Amino acid sequence: MTVSRVVNSSGNVRATTRLRVEQAMTELGYIPNRAARSLVVNKLGVLALVIPDISNPFFPLLARGAEAAARAAGYTVILGNTDEQFEEELAYLRTVCALRVDGVLLAPSGRRSRQSLELLARQHIPVVLIDRDVDGIANDVVRGESRRSTILLTEHLMLHEHRRIGLITGPSDVSTARERERGYRDAMHEHDLELSRELIHHVPYTRDGGRRAGQALLGLAERPSAIVTANNFLAFGLLDAAREAGLRVPEDLAIVTFDDVEVVTDSPFFTCAAQPAEAMGSTAVERLIARLGGDESPVRETVLYTELRIRRSCGCA
Amino acid sequence: MTVSRVVNSSGNVRATTRLRVEQAMTELGYIPNRAARSLVVNKLGVLALVIPDISNPFFPLLARGAEAAARAAGYTVILGNTDEQFEEELAYLRTVCALRVDGVLLAPSGRRSRQSLELLARQHIPVVLIDRDVDGIANDVVRGESRRSTILLTEHLMLHEHRRIGLITGPSDVSTARERERGYRDAMHEHDLELSRELIHHVPYTRDGGRRAGQALLGLAERPSAIVTANNFLAFGLLDAAREAGLRVPEDLAIVTFDDVEVVTDSPFFTCAAQPAEAMGSTAVERLIARLGGDESPVRETVLYTELRIRRSCGCA
DNA sequence: CTGAAAGCGCTTACAG
DNA sequence: CTGAAAGCGCTTACAG
Numbered sequence: 001m002t003v004s005r006v007v008n009s010s011g012n013v014r015a016t017t018r019l020r021v022e023q024a025m026t027e028l029g030y031i032p033n034r035a036a037r038s039l040v041v042n043k044l045g046v047l048a049l050v051i052p053d054i055s056n057p058f059f060p061l062l063a064r065g066a067e068a069a070a071r072a073a074g075y076t077v078i079l080g081n082t083d084e085q086f087e088e089e090l091a092y093l094r095t096v097c098a099l100r101v102d103g104v105l106l107a108p109s110g111r112r113s114r115q116s117l118e119l120l121a122r123q124h125i126p127v128v129l130i131d132r133d134v135d136g137i138a139n140d141v142v143r144g145e146s147r148r149s150t151i152l153l154t155e156h157l158m159l160h161e162h163r164r165i166g167l168i169t170g171p172s173d174v175s176t177a178r179e180r181e182r183g184y185r186d187a188m189h190e191h192d193l194e195l196s197r198e199l200i201h202h203v204p205y206t207r208d209g210g211r212r213a214g215q216a217l218l219g220l221a222e223r224p225s226a227i228v229t230a231n232n233f234l235a236f237g238l239l240d241a242a243r244e245a246g247l248r249v250p251e252d253l254a255i256v257t258f259d260d261v262e263v264v265t266d267s268p269f270f271t272c273a274a275q276p277a278e279a280m281g282s283t284a285v286e287r288l289i290a291r292l293g294g295d296e297s298p299v300r301e302t303v304l305y306t307e308l309r310i311r312r313s314c315g316c317a
Numbered sequence: 318m319t320v321s322r323v324v325n326s327s328g329n330v331r332a333t334t335r336l337r338v339e340q341a342m343t344e345l346g347y348i349p350n351r352a353a354r355s356l357v358v359n360k361l362g363v364l365a366l367v368i369p370d371i372s373n374p375f376f377p378l379l380a381r382g383a384e385a386a387a388r389a390a391g392y393t394v395i396l397g398n399t400d401e402q403f404e405e406e407l408a409y410l411r412t413v414c415a416l417r418v419d420g421v422l423l424a425p426s427g428r429r430s431r432q433s434l435e436l437l438a439r440q441h442i443p444v445v446l447i448d449r450d451v452d453g454i455a456n457d458v459v460r461g462e463s464r465r466s467t468i469l470l471t472e473h474l475m476l477h478e479h480r481r482i483g484l485i486t487g488p489s490d491v492s493t494a495r496e497r498e499r500g501y502r503d504a505m506h507e508h509d510l511e512l513s514r515e516l517i518h519h520v521p522y523t524r525d526g527g528r529r530a531g532q533a534l535l536g537l538a539e540r541p542s543a544i545v546t547a548n549n550f551l552a553f554g555l556l557d558a559a560r561e562a563g564l565r566v567p568e569d570l571a572i573v574t575f576d577d578v579e580v581v582t583d584s585p586f587f588t589c590a591a592q593p594a595e596a597m598g599s600t601a602v603e604r605l606i607a608r609l610g611g612d613e614s615p616v617r618e619t620v621l622y623t624e625l626r627i628r629r630s631c632g633c634a
Numbered sequence: 635c636t637g638a639a640a641g642c643g644c645t646t647a648c649a650g
Numbered sequence: 651c652t653g654a655a656a657g658c659g660c661t662t663a664c665a666g
Binding site: 001002005011012013014017036038039040041042 | 635636637638641642643644
């Protein structure tokens with residue numbers, strides 16, 4: 001009991017007693033058991049972050065932002081990777097429920113993640129969605145601006161006189177993929193450009209997905225002179241396809257994309273909409289911690305704006 | 318008690334009783350509290366993975382390998398990022414000790430990580446070092462082969478007739494940086510090439526570090542015609558410096574490096590020693606789980622070999 | 635200022 | 651086959 005008071009610096013302890021306790025603690029290397037503590041105070045001090053693809057540099061950056069904000073608030077983040085598989089997501093969430101983490105940040109794998117949210121709601125574990133939203137259920141979400149940014153990207157291609165413009169986006173299952181498609185469609189429509197089905201491809205958010213969609217688009221009788229891709233992997237895959245087809249970028253094919261991966265690339269090449277990944281992570285943590293602190297304000301959507309970075313892949317000098 | 322038997326399928330329970338329990342469980346959405354369980358069985362089912370730089374794609378890959386192996390064995394991995402700061406590492410490890418995780422995988426920040434190992438030993442938490450070793454203390458370690466691979470890289474440059482070859486490696490604090498330096502020195506010595514101090518640079522494992530060291534090397538009165546870098550960030554930084562100096566790679570400057578980041582790069586450009594990051598993660602987890610299972614065999618060093626990938630940055634067609 | 639009692643949600647060992 | 655008792659390492663509320 002007295003030890004507990006010293007550890008938590010709660011209540012009054014005589015100075016000499018405190019010293020004796022502290023000395024014994026360092027002597028024994030005593031570290032209080034937080035799992036045991038959590039049993040009675042109902043707080044573990046741990047937040048779970050669930051991301052769909054750890055090999056996409058966007059998510060590690062987001063994780064770093066989350067971690068920094070969590071640490072500042074005295075929380076530890078545990079990270080889970082789902083490889084875009086709903087089953088893995090659900091399994092991981094069951095585990096974190098069993099661990100009784102205080103809250104969850106979830107970048108959902110897709111539409112079925114609604115079940116994930118239902119599980120967490122039932123366990124009374126607060127969640128903040130991150131990067132992607134889930135249909136049919138209202139939940140706090142922190143995400144990037146997708147639609148408007150894609151309009152800007154598409155219009156930038158039009159400035160370069162492109163009129164036949166293709167789109168490669170992610171699975172229609174994923175909110176960001178749909179929003180980016182919407183932005184593309186809006187821009188094309190707005191400027192009276194042809195919006196044909198063969199110009200729009202939904203594929204997994206992978207390099208191979210981008211390559212396949214690229215092959216299809218570049219194999220078209222009337223091939224597009226420019227293509228918008230919805231993330232960095234898709235852009236690289238498209239670049240692969242262009243090379244295979246013997247096309248130069250941007251001379252023969254202009255490309256603009258979502259996401260910037262400048263940390264791990266040579267000289268930045270892609271004109272892109274760069275999402276503030278770290279800020280997304282930290283903002284989501286702040287929202288979650290507010291909920292943990294008893295904030296009962298209405299469900300909130302926080303949209304962080306992206307920055308357009310003009311590089312060379314669009315045809316700019 | 319009966320519920321416990323059903324949950325753990327231990328002991329005998331009448332079929333009808335079991336059914337009633339199971340029904341109640343799904344009805345209530347009951348998920349057993351693992352923290353409470355751990356208090357009595359002394360096992361949490363959680364492994365901590367501590368990495369120094371989540372923004373370096375090498376570590377997320379390693380994390381994915383660790384996660385897959387852990388999941389296969391029924392463990393959950395929690396990930397911590399230390400940003401190469403020993404203080405962060407120690408703080409994170411204190412937390413995982415307090416959480417009473419079953420074991421730790423540690424990619425240490427440097428020499429001072431010896432204290433980390435001492436902390437964990439004192440708490441009787443098994444550790445496996447990963448990627449990097451720590452001096453002055455014997456511990457299981459799973460790492461890549463650094464010295465011999467660097468010899469091969471350096472000799473490959475010699476095949477291209479280079480004789481004045483520079484090295485940019487990480488902090489001498491970090492075992493991989495030292496081993497790679499050793500490989501470079503051995504190769505140079507073996508072939509009677511000049512080994513001068515001005516040709517060897519120790520810098521942080523960052524793009525900026527690579528750039529600064531590159532500026533220094535390329536500013537030399539007699540500048541090297543080829544440079545070995547000890548990781549992917551250093552290689553990109555050197556490329557930046559080469560561009561600033563108006564040098565073409567590989568025509569004016571040949572580069573070979575450690576680590577391959579093909580997932581997130583355009584067409585693979587760097588001739589490199591590619592470490593099997595995922596295998597390192599999974600192998601380390603297997604070692605750790607063996608220790609958890611009571612394996613008391615002598616401390617073991619597991620060295621995974623790298624693959625030399627010949628690309629264009631060295632001057633090969 | 636200090637400590638004995640009760641309880642958090644589990645499991646182990648024992649009794650019936 | 652089922653359940654009451656004790657205990658894991660803590661904290662809360664109370665007594666002294």
